[in-house]
Amino acid sequence: MGVIGKSMVEPNKVIKREREIPTVPVNLDVIGEKLISFLEKESFQIFDALISVEADMVTINIDKEKLVETAIYLKSTGELQFDYLSCITVVDYIASDNNYEIVYHLISLTHQFKMAIKCILTEENMTIPTLYDVWRSADWFERESHDLFGVFFQGHPNLSPLLLYEGFEGFPGRKSFPFHDYEEW
Amino acid sequence: MKSGDIFNMEVQQIHNDDAIDLMINMGPQHPSTHGVFRLVIWVDGEKIVKAEPHIGYLHRGSEKICESEYYNQVITLFDRMDYVSNLNNELAFSLAVEKMMSLDVPERAQYIRVILCELNRIASHMLFYGVYGLDAGATTPMLYGFRERERIQELFESVTGARLMHNYIRIGGLKQDVGPDFKSKVLKVTEDLKRGIEECDVLLSKNEMFLVRTKGIGIINAADAVNYGVSGPSLRASGIAYDVRVNDPYSIYDRFDFSIPVGSNGDCWDRYYVRIEEMKQSLRIIEQALRDMPDGEISTPIKGMVRPPKGEVFIRTESPRGDLSVFLVSDGSDKPYRVKVRAPSFANLQALEIMLRDTYLADAVLVLGSIDIIMGEVDR
Amino acid sequence: MTLIEVLKYLSLAGGLFFLLTMVAAYLTLMERKVLARIQQRMGPTYVGFKGILQPLADAIKLITKEDLLPSWADRSIYWLAPIAVLVPAVLMWVTIPVTGELVLSNFDMGLLYITAISVLSVMGLVMAGWGSANKWAVMGGLRAAGQLVSYEIPFIMSILAIAMLAQSLNLREIVFQQNHFAFILKQPLAFFIFFTAGLAELGRIPFDIHHAESEVVGGPFVEYSGAHWAVFYLAEYMNTFTVAVLTTLLFLGGWIWPTMPFDGTLHNLLSLILFMFKTILVIYLIFWIRGTFPRLRIDQLMAFGWKILVPLSFINILITSSILFFADRNPAFSPISHWIMSLTSLMLLVFTVYLIKYRANANGDVDSVRLVSASEIRQNILKKNEVTH
Numbered sequence: 001m002g003v004i005g006k007s008m009v010e011p012n013k014v015i016k017r018e019r020e021i022p023t024v025p026v027n028l029d030v031i032g033e034k035l036i037s038f039l040e041k042e043s044f045q046i047f048d049a050l051i052s053v054e055a056d057m058v059t060i061n062i063d064k065e066k067l068v069e070t071a072i073y074l075k076s077t078g079e080l081q082f083d084y085l086s087c088i089t090v091v092d093y094i095a096s097d098n099n100y101e102i103v104y105h106l107i108s109l110t111h112q113f114k115m116a117i118k119c120i121l122t123e124e125n126m127t128i129p130t131l132y133d134v135w136r137s138a139d140w141f142e143r144e145s146h147d148l149f150g151v152f153f154q155g156h157p158n159l160s161p162l163l164l165y166e167g168f169e170g171f172p173g174r175k176s177f178p179f180h181d182y183e184e185w
Numbered sequence: 186m187k188s189g190d191i192f193n194m195e196v197q198q199i200h201n202d203d204a205i206d207l208m209i210n211m212g213p214q215h216p217s218t219h220g221v222f223r224l225v226i227w228v229d230g231e232k233i234v235k236a237e238p239h240i241g242y243l244h245r246g247s248e249k250i251c252e253s254e255y256y257n258q259v260i261t262l263f264d265r266m267d268y269v270s271n272l273n274n275e276l277a278f279s280l281a282v283e284k285m286m287s288l289d290v291p292e293r294a295q296y297i298r299v300i301l302c303e304l305n306r307i308a309s310h311m312l313f314y315g316v317y318g319l320d321a322g323a324t325t326p327m328l329y330g331f332r333e334r335e336r337i338q339e340l341f342e343s344v345t346g347a348r349l350m351h352n353y354i355r356i357g358g359l360k361q362d363v364g365p366d367f368k369s370k371v372l373k374v375t376e377d378l379k380r381g382i383e384e385c386d387v388l389l390s391k392n393e394m395f396l397v398r399t400k401g402i403g404i405i406n407a408a409d410a411v412n413y414g415v416s417g418p419s420l421r422a423s424g425i426a427y428d429v430r431v432n433d434p435y436s437i438y439d440r441f442d443f444s445i446p447v448g449s450n451g452d453c454w455d456r457y458y459v460r461i462e463e464m465k466q467s468l469r470i471i472e473q474a475l476r477d478m479p480d481g482e483i484s485t486p487i488k489g490m491v492r493p494p495k496g497e498v499f500i501r502t503e504s505p506r507g508d509l510s511v512f513l514v515s516d517g518s519d520k521p522y523r524v525k526v527r528a529p530s531f532a533n534l535q536a537l538e539i540m541l542r543d544t545y546l547a548d549a550v551l552v553l554g555s556i557d558i559i560m561g562e563v564d565r
Numbered sequence: 566m567t568l569i570e571v572l573k574y575l576s577l578a579g580g581l582f583f584l585l586t587m588v589a590a591y592l593t594l595m596e597r598k599v600l601a602r603i604q605q606r607m608g609p610t611y612v613g614f615k616g617i618l619q620p621l622a623d624a625i626k627l628i629t630k631e632d633l634l635p636s637w638a639d640r641s642i643y644w645l646a647p648i649a650v651l652v653p654a655v656l657m658w659v660t661i662p663v664t665g666e667l668v669l670s671n672f673d674m675g676l677l678y679i680t681a682i683s684v685l686s687v688m689g690l691v692m693a694g695w696g697s698a699n700k701w702a703v704m705g706g707l708r709a710a711g712q713l714v715s716y717e718i719p720f721i722m723s724i725l726a727i728a729m730l731a732q733s734l735n736l737r738e739i740v741f742q743q744n745h746f747a748f749i750l751k752q753p754l755a756f757f758i759f760f761t762a763g764l765a766e767l768g769r770i771p772f773d774i775h776h777a778e779s780e781v782v783g784g785p786f787v788e789y790s791g792a793h794w795a796v797f798y799l800a801e802y803m804n805t806f807t808v809a810v811l812t813t814l815l816f817l818g819g820w821i822w823p824t825m826p827f828d829g830t831l832h833n834l835l836s837l838i839l840f841m842f843k844t845i846l847v848i849y850l851i852f853w854i855r856g857t858f859p860r861l862r863i864d865q866l867m868a869f870g871w872k873i874l875v876p877l878s879f880i881n882i883l884i885t886s887s888i889l890f891f892a893d894r895n896p897a898f899s900p901i902s903h904w905i906m907s908l909t910s911l912m913l914l915v916f917t918v919y920l921i922k923y924r925a926n927a928n929g930d931v932d933s934v935r936l937v938s939a940s941e942i943r944q945n946i947l948k949k950n951e952v953t954h
Binding site: 021022023024025054055056057083084085086087089091092096103105107109112114116135136137139140141161162163164165172173175177179180 | 240241244246248249252253284285287411412413414425427432433493494495496497498499501508510512514515516517522523525527531532534535564565
């Protein structure tokens with residue numbers, strides 16, 4: 001794709017054009033804009049959230065210390081009412097940014113809002129407070145993240161292995177895990 | 186359980202302090218655990234004191250494999266996660282990639298996708314119906330349910346080439362066009378299904394023994410269901426009228442007129458009957474889609490390899506089990522950077538501990554069956 | 566006892582055992598065919614003409630199978646349990662008459678003997694559960710014991726009403742008393758109670774929770790394989806045949822045809838054919854119920870037995886005895902007494918069925934699922950997002 005053929009100036013030399021990597025276009029709908037207007041209110045400013053939009057999802061980046069307070073605020077405020085935690089994902093950005101990113105996707109069943117909360121974890125400090133007491137659906141998602149990535153959730157009552165067997169060494173979700181060379185026996 | 190009731194007996198639990206509860210293992214191999222799933226139950230006589238699910242027997246590392254496969258190859262992996270409703274999984278992933286690449290899927294492809302996905306929904310619910318009847322002890326619903334499922338699978342074989350792992354919904358549209366007799370075939374299948382669903386409904390739903398075994402068992406109320414992340418028919422049975430096809434529409438579902446069944450008690454019977462009603466509503470969607478299906482192309486051509494732009498996207502769809510979401514992170518190359526599948530059965534299974542409160546050991550099987558889990562997507 | 570007599574009794578016993586085994590074996594084939602047809606399949610058709618040799622194939626397979634048992638199981642109890650279940654099943658047949666003349670030994674207290682022997686097999690199931698060293702087996706065995714013992718009461722009490730009506734415990738006498746009207750017409754309630762209690766005694770759907778595959782994975786029989794399991798299987802089908810035969814004898818009139826024109830051996834042959842026909846009808850009904858209904862949970866099963874069947878059987882005895890008493894004292898009352906008995910019985914039966922249906926639905930209304938149209942939800946969402954803008 002990037003090879004355009006041999007150059008006319010210097011034969012036998014191939015010039016590779018740097019391909020510019022495009023980004024996903026932002027496409028926020030009416031409900032999303034309403035959500036942003038709520039999030040830009042005074043009462044939300046105390047959490048120091050960095051609000052952005054990825055494709056059509058309102059995303060906020062916060063410190064992990066403020067995670068539980070933000071979650072409780074989002075769940076209990078009448079206008080927002082994020083009562084449904086859909087998914088917890090850990091993405092491994094060690095190679096590019098030297099950190100892990102943990103993404104929480106929240107849904108509001110009554111107001112049809114969707115948003116994502118992102119926190120940064122570094123390899124030295126993989127602990128983050130648990131959201132078990134805020135949304136119970138975080139229970140197994142956090143156990144899975146602990147299993148596959150090694151993230152430690154403070155306050156979670158039972159972080160035993162969920163998908164892997166007891167005694168499994170290593171964290172298969174990380175990019176550094178030798179996936180194709182791994183021999184189980 | 187009322188003590189004056191004819192079909193219930195107040196069993197007095199005399200729990201001595203030095204009595205040990207019996208631990209029973211509904212092991213990975215059991216005729217009723219719907220796949221490799223282990224449930225460790227502590228019983229006091231017949232009453233369940235504590236239940237601990239153990240999963241992971243079918244963990245294949247699908248999400249990790251996706252990171253080393255091209256986007257077209259990932260579709261086959263998604264097929265195998267929820268191996269009963271394959272087309273819905275493929276649709277979720279295709280929608281995610283198409284959203285990232287801002288592709289416009291042609292109208293004809295969208296309509297055919299909807300028709301096939303709704304047929305797959307009926308097939309999945311028929312499997313649930315058959316297996317649930319078998320759990321309750323009736324051997325006949327199994328055969329009736331599978332006869333209806335057979336009709337749908339024959340149709341799938343003639344359209345997609347496979348009965349189960351279809352690999353038909355591709356990024357940008359479909360793999361190939363349907364034959365000229367597609368409309369008549371689907372119409373015939375719909376007619377037969379109408380009668381079949383009616384027959385299945387009459388056989389089991391209002392049977393006294395089935396009612397006695399499923400009414401009032403495994404109750405979860407609305408607030409708990411939302412807190413535990415339950416979705417799909419199990420959430421609707423608890424009284425919350427939420428369906429991703431209606432509240433957060435994807436594909437062309439906002440053009441169709443249908444109803445969603447909502448229960449009120451949150452017990453096993455409601456979860457069962459919500460699925461029966463959903464089948465009838467799916468037939469309505471199929472009829473409307475057949476009527477409006479236009480001619481045209483079957484997929485948008487993509488130049489070269491599928492290389493979505495850099496970024497991330499979160500797609501929500503409604504699979505027969507609930508809210509199937511795909512979180513896709515791309516770094517601009519031709520392989521996904523991170524694929525996370527939020528499987529509905531994974532979250533629904535967490536609510537098992539609430540549903541099994543105050544039930545007897547013999548109810549554990551029925552409660553587990555009513556959540557309708559598929560271990561392929563729980564473990565991925 | 567001379568040698569001839571001993572040999573004669575031994576050969577009769579052997580012949581009876583052989584016949585019962587054949588009947589039980591072919592009942593398995595009949596069940597599989599009937600169930601298959603209900604489920605829109607064919608059943609066994611491969612072995613022999615239309616599957617007629619299937620029981621033979623099953624027997625060969627079961628006998629040549631390996632017999633596995635955990636080492637810490639109680640061997641002696643494990644071995645004795647199948648015998649403890651099979652022997653009573655065969656013993657009952659000593660006194661059951663098949664036609665007016667064909668009976669091994671007609672006791673005067675035949676009915677009492679049968680009911681007494683039938684209770685013995687409970688012990689066999691508990692032994693099977695215990696001897697298997699398996700938690701599921703123990704649970705199944707205990708469930709079986711509770712269920713079988715509690716359903717003996719309505720089983721016996723409903724027969725008591727019939728005995729009162731026929732004024733005898735001799736089975737042949739009871740059948741001859743049905744010369745004009747079969748007892749099912751006079752005591753439909755007793756028929757219902759007897760049939761249901763009989764199904765529960767057999768451990769058939771809807772009462773088969775103690776050995777259900779999907780519940781306790783086979784219950785007390787989970788560790789049995791091969792020939793041992795075949796003995797349990799055989800005993801179960803022999804018992805099915807026995808209950809069906811008892812139903813025919815006590816309620817359907819046995820071999821009696823109201824106006825049988827022939828005499829002698831032709832009469833006997835036709836009676837035998839009629840008897841088999843009625844029995845097969847009852848057996849078909851048992852298999853039909855198996856193919857259609859789900860099963861009850863153990864506590865629901867016990868509640869049904871103790872709260873419905875037992876009181877009803879006692880009320881039945883009360884009504885029957887009072888009507889018979891008054892009919893005895895006032896001879897003028899006698900002709901219509903039987904009409905009153907059958908009408909009362911029928912009314913009680915209808916009331917029972919209504920009660921069961923009503924209480925099953927009373928746990929919650931059957932209309933708990935309502936339909937919410939999608940357009941309604943979409944409009945709500947649009948309205949909510951319009952107002953704030």
